[in-house]
Amino acid sequence: MRPIQRSQTIFLTIPAGAGQGAKVYLPDIPELRDALVEGIETYTDGELAADLTGTGLVTIAGMQGLVLNLVQESDRRAQDFPLQSLLAVNYGGIYKEFTSWKLNWQKCYLQLVTNAPAGFAVALNVFYRYASR
Amino acid sequence: MRNRSETFFVPITVPFTEIYLPKQAGLVLRPVQQILVYQRNNIARDPYFLSACLDATVLPFLTITLRDNQDRELMQDLPVWCLGANNQFAKPTGSIMHARRVLADMRIAPQKSSVRYNNAIVPPVGQNALCLEFVYAQ
Numbered sequence: 467m468r469p470i471q472r473s474q475t476i477f478l479t480i481p482a483g484a485g486q487g488a489k490v491y492l493p494d495i496p497e498l499r500d501a502l503v504e505g506i507e508t509y510t511d512g513e514l515a516a517d518l519t520g521t522g523l524v525t526i527a528g529m530q531g532l533v534l535n536l537v538q539e540s541d542r543r544a545q546d547f548p549l550q551s552l553l554a555v556n557y558g559g560i561y562k563e564f565t566s567w568k569l570n571w572q573k574c575y576l577q578l579v580t581n582a583p584a585g586f587a588v589a590l591n592v593f594y595r596y597a598s599r
Numbered sequence: 600m601r602n603r604s605e606t607f608f609v610p611i612t613v614p615f616t617e618i619y620l621p622k623q624a625g626l627v628l629r630p631v632q633q634i635l636v637y638q639r640n641n642i643a644r645d646p647y648f649l650s651a652c653l654d655a656t657v658l659p660f661l662t663i664t665l666r667d668n669q670d671r672e673l674m675q676d677l678p679v680w681c682l683g684a685n686n687q688f689a690k691p692t693g694s695i696m697h698a699r700r701v702l703a704d705m706r707i708a709p710q711k712s713s714v715r716y717n718n719a720i721v722p723p724v725g726q727n728a729l730c731l732e733f734v735y736a737q
Binding site: 477497516518520 | 674705
């Protein structure tokens with residue numbers, strides 16, 4: 467794994483009652499607008515209990531119901547990527563390395579493949595660097 | 600390969616939401632290559648104040664944000680669990696490996712860096728020292 471220069475954890479909320487097929491778009495994070503993304507990892511409630519507002523994090527079972535789509539400009543760099551494959555605890559803490567993607571965060575989204583009767587939070591830890599700094 | 604390290608203990612008194620790291624001479628002077636968190640089954644107590652170190656059940660409720668002297672966030676809201684020295688997992692082949700994160704020689708300002716506690720649960724009484732080891736590149 468490449469040495470980590472910077473990281474930012476993004477928290478998303480999957481609302482209670484979200485149905486199969488629902489998309490939850492990622493927020494705009496100012497620090498990540500010019501970021502070159504080198505890796506992303508995620509966690510269940512066993513590693514991080516809740517997001518910063520206290521909303522409980524996704525369980526292992528819930529993680530199996532999510533796919534991730536990452537978009538650069540209009541190019542979908544990761545299509546329907548099983549979010550569980552980014553789970554740090556499953557891979558000895560190793561994170562999957564990307565070839566420095568400059569993502570359009572507001573076009574990136576999580577999609578549910580199963581219903582989510584109860585709401586929960588998802589944490590995505592983004593490892594990144596800046597080209598010019 | 601290790602060159603030098605410092606281990607220090609962040610006092611945690613409940614309730615708290617955010618606590619800043621103590622100023623450590625090594626942190627101010629040296630770039631950081633690795634950060635490890637030790638739990639109670641690694642070290643039972645803070646050797647100076649004899650506070651009991653946190654056990655594994657508390658770590659999921661902590662996140663850490665590291666900033667430099669210009670207030671830039673180098674690592675924001677990182678789950679403290681990620682830094683656990685005990686994190687060892689079985690590979691598909693059956694062998695055990697330790698997760699070790701290497702940092703790109705971060706210059707951290709400890710007095711601007713903080714640990715946040717999600718107080719959805721209160722740790723058992725008496726657990727109030729977070730043990731952090733900083734490994735330096737120089």
